Each structure stands twice: as C-alpha cells, then as structure tokens.
Amino acid sequence: MRIALESDMAVHMMVQVPLLIGIGLLLASGVRPYEPRWLTDADWLGIPGIVAVVLGTSFWMLPRALDGAVADPLVDVAKFLSLPLLVGLPLGLCWRRMPPLGRAFIWANFIPKIGAIGGLYLAAPTRLCAYYRLDQQAAAGWTLIVVAVVLGTLWFIAAFVGWPAHGRRQFSPAAPSWPAQWTPPRP
Amino acid sequence: MMPRGFLPLLAIVAATGIVALDWETEGFRVVTSAGARQLSIERTPRLLPDVPLVDQDGHAFSLSSYKGRPVLVDFIYTRCPTLCGVLGDDFHGVLQLTGGAAAGAPLDLLSISFDPENDDREALQFYGDRYGARAPRWRIATPADDRGLAALKQSFGVIIIPDGLGGFIHNSAVYLLDAQGRLARILDPDSPPRLFAEALRVAAP
Numbered sequence: 001m002r003i004a005l006e007s008d009m010a011v012h013m014m015v016q017v018p019l020l021i022g023i024g025l026l027l028a029s030g031v032r033p034y035e036p037r038w039l040t041d042a043d044w045l046g047i048p049g050i051v052a053v054v055l056g057t058s059f060w061m062l063p064r065a066l067d068g069a070v071a072d073p074l075v076d077v078a079k080f081l082s083l084p085l086l087v088g089l090p091l092g093l094c095w096r097r098m099p100p101l102g103r104a105f106i107w108a109n110f111i112p113k114i115g116a117i118g119g120l121y122l123a124a125p126t127r128l129c130a131y132y133r134l135d136q137q138a139a140a141g142w143t144l145i146v147v148a149v150v151l152g153t154l155w156f157i158a159a160f161v162g163w164p165a166h167g168r169r170q171f172s173p174a175a176p177s178w179p180a181q182w183t184p185p186r187p
Numbered sequence: 188m189m190p191r192g193f194l195p196l197l198a199i200v201a202a203t204g205i206v207a208l209d210w211e212t213e214g215f216r217v218v219t220s221a222g223a224r225q226l227s228i229e230r231t232p233r234l235l236p237d238v239p240l241v242d243q244d245g246h247a248f249s250l251s252s253y254k255g256r257p258v259l260v261d262f263i264y265t266r267c268p269t270l271c272g273v274l275g276d277d278f279h280g281v282l283q284l285t286g287g288a289a290a291g292a293p294l295d296l297l298s299i300s301f302d303p304e305n306d307d308r309e310a311l312q313f314y315g316d317r318y319g320a321r322a323p324r325w326r327i328a329t330p331a332d333d334r335g336l337a338a339l340k341q342s343f344g345v346i347i348i349p350d351g352l353g354g355f356i357h358n359s360a361v362y363l364l365d366a367q368g369r370l371a372r373i374l375d376p377d378s379p380p381r382l383f384a385e386a387l388r389v390a391a392p
Contacts, residue, residue, distance in 0.1 A: 042192030048200045055204025062211055067220040071346075128219050130346040130358045 006070055009132040009140040014147060017060060017083060024088010035093065045102060049094025054106075056087035061117065063128040070131040104159075111152045118144025221358055224344050225373045232369035236338045239331040240299065242322050243311035247331065250339075251368055257294045257390045259382060260362040262345050263327075264302035265310040270359040273376050274298070275318040277361065280379025281386075282325055294386045296325035301336060301347060302355070303329040343370065365389045 005016040043049050059065055060079060068075040095103070121141030127134055209215060217223045237251040259281060263271040278296050285292045298320070300306040306314075311327040314320075320327055330336040339345070347357045363372040363386055371389045374382060 038192055041190040042196040044190050044193040048193070048196045051197065052200045052204065055201070055208065059204070059207055059211060063219045064217065064223055065211060071220075127356075127358070130220050131348060133348065133350060133356050 009136040010143040020083035021088040024084035025092040028089050028092020046094030046098035049090040052090040067129050115148030232371040238335040240328040242326040242328040243315045254368045257386045258364040260297045265306050265314040279318040298327045300329045
C-alpha cells in the first residue's frame with residue numbers, strides 16, 4: 001500500500017495526502033455532535049482551526065518532509081496520524097464557523113499557491129526530492145497546476161453562477177449580482 | 188467580543204505549527220533533504236568509516252589513506268549518460284588547476300562507482316581515460332565488498348534510485364573531505380575554480 005501510493009510523486013501528493021485529509025473530514029462529521037463547548041467557543045470564526053490546517057499542509061508539502069516519509073516508516077506514521085487528526089479534523093470542524101469572506105480568503109490563497117508550487121516544480125532545474133526522479137517531479141508539477149485550474153473554475157462557478165448548498169435546492173450565487181443589489185454607502 | 192479560550196488556543200496552534208516548520212526547515216533555511224544534509228555537514232564534519240577500495244589499476248587502498256590532504260569525492264557509475272559526465276568534467280578541471288598528475292599537489296580526487304557489478308577494471312579505466320584521471324592523484328575506484336558499498340552510501344548519504352531505463356538517478360554531489368578524513372562539505376557540481384577554492388578553505392586550519 002505504501003509503495004503503491006508513494007512510489008510516484010504526483011500520486012503521493014495528490015492522492016495519498018488528500019485521502020488522509022479526507023479521513024479527517026469524515027472523523028469531523030462523526031465527532032461534531034460530541035464537540036465540547038469550550039472548543040466551539042475557542043475556535044472563534046474557525047481561525048485556530050484554519051491556522052492548524054495551513055501550517056499542517058505547509059509542513060507536508062516541504063520536499064524534505066516527503067523525502068522523510070519515503071525514507072523512514074516512523075515519519076510516514078507521523079504523516080498518517082497528523083494529516084487526518086491535525087489537518088482533516090480541524091478543517092471539518094472549523095469550516096462551518098468561518099464567515100464567507102474568511103472562506104473566500106482561504107480559497108483565494110490556496111488555489112494560486114497550489115498552481116504556483118506546480119509551476120516551481122516544473123521550473124526547478126534539479127530534483128527537489130532525493131527519492132523522486134525529475135520526470136516524476138514535472139508530472140507532479142503539471143498535476144498541481146491542473147488541480148489549481150479545476151478548483152479555481154469550480155470556485156468561480158460557485159461565486160458567480162451558484163452552487164446547490166446545504167438545504168437549498170436552487171442554484172443561487174454566493175456573490176450578490178452587481179450593481180442591482182449594491183447600494184451606495186450612506187454619507 | 189472574543190471568546191476567552193480563543194487567544195490561548197490560537198497561540199498553542201500557531202506555536203506548535205511554527206516550531207514544527209522551524210525544525211523541519213532548519214530555521215527556515217532549507218526545504219529539501221539535500222539542503223538539510225549540506226547544512227548539517229557544514230556545521231558538524233562527519234567521521235567516515237574506513238572502507239577498502241580498489242582503483243582502476245587494480246591497487247587496493249582505503250578511504251583513510253587520504254588523511255593529511257583534502258580530497259574531492261564523487262559517486263558515479265560508468266554507464267551514466269549525463270550527470271556523471273558533468274562530475275567528470277568538473278574533476279578534470281580541478282586536476283588541471285592543481286598541476287595535473289604531478290606530485291606535490293594540494294588535493295586529491297576520488298571517483299567511487301556504486302555499481303561494482305558492471306564497473307569492472309576495464310570500465311573504470313575507460314572512464315578514467317575519458318577525463319584524464321591518473322592514479323594516485325585521481326583514482327576511479329569501486330568498494331572492495333558489498334558491506335563497504337553500503338557503509339559508503341550510508342555515511343555519505345548517497346541515495347540511488349533506478350531511472351526506469353536500466354540506469355540510476357542519484358543525488359550527485361561533490362563531497363569534500365578535510366585533512367583529517369572527515370566529510371566537511373557537500374557541494375553542488377560547480378565550476379572547477381569554485382570547487383578548488385572550497386577545498387582550500389577547508390584545508391586552511
């Protein structure tokens with residue numbers, strides 16, 4: 001299993017890591033009814049949660065961390081534990097508490113960041129990881145760029161066309177249509 | 188109004204994450220494992236095992252026989268189409284800069300093949316002739332046994348993966364041993380004058 005998901009850089013980054021985060025999201029939906037009050041209060045606007053997600057994903061995106069996970073089973077275990085519990089779980093719990101602008105901020109940063117890292121992998125003249133070849137690095141770069149474009153397109157659609165959300169059957173845009181609903185500020 | 192537990196939770200999360208990132212990047216200085224290894228060796232030169240080697244003329248020697256002078260070491264395999272050629276060119280340049288095969292040169296050169304199965308004496312000589320290598324100033328050698336090869340790979344930190352075409356990809360670097368036989372620097376394949384300058388920097392006490 002380890003070999004299947006870690007022998008290729010693109011698969012390691014874009015399949016195994018999201019799967020692990022997904023496990024955390026499932027955990028979150030299971031645990032949510034039992035969430036202690038102090039946590040609901042302390043995770044104000046989802047800020048501590050999203051900070052954990054950003055720092056955790058940044059860590060496991062470092063080439064050194066990927067190398068460590070391939071080289072050392074202990075590091076891999078750390079990854080198998082930290083991605084679901086310290087990234088997926090906080091993400092699942094904090095997302096609903098985040099205001100729309102906060103969520104937009106995260107998307108607006110995450111999507112271009114993914115694309116930029118993909119571009120860096122393509123542009124890098126040498127291998128960034130000791131355990132992956134240059135062609136695997138390029139494939140990972142392209143995969144990241146494609147994912148960024150797809151996510152960006154979906155987000156654009158959600159913002160300006162609409163997306164069926166929880167409890168709503170109709171499409172309704174997340175952004176108010178301008179200028180019909182925009183009213184000038186009172187002097 | 189901010190809930191009471193907000194700042195403590197945020198502080199704990201942010202501190203944990205930043206400490207972890209600081210640790211993994213060696214103080215926000217490296218992102219790759221190669222970079223981390225370079226930094227670590229620069230801080231603490233590493234003692235190396237005394238591995239027996241055999242050079243292109245069939246002479247047996249060991250890694251410790253270089254004590255007293257700095258040595259530039261690289262890892263190659265003679266069938267390598269690309270990077271090992273760059274390394275060979277670099278070493279050839281350093282050889283020229285330091286007086287060719289003449290005695291009394293300030294440093295030695297050593298190319299170690301990690302593919303002793305295919306790199307027999309003839310292959311080593313062929314590689315050596317291509318770049319003007321002459322023992323004892325520049326030896327092209329293989330480890331005398333498998334245990335030695337493993338010890339070399341482990342102590343130098345050489346990671347070798349198959350390239351999918353029957354050859355190998357390795358983190359090619361130029362390893363600089365100081366006069367006490369310790370691994371003092373890991374350098375990227377670079378211009379011969381720069382490599383020579385690094386060697387002198389390490390040789391000066």
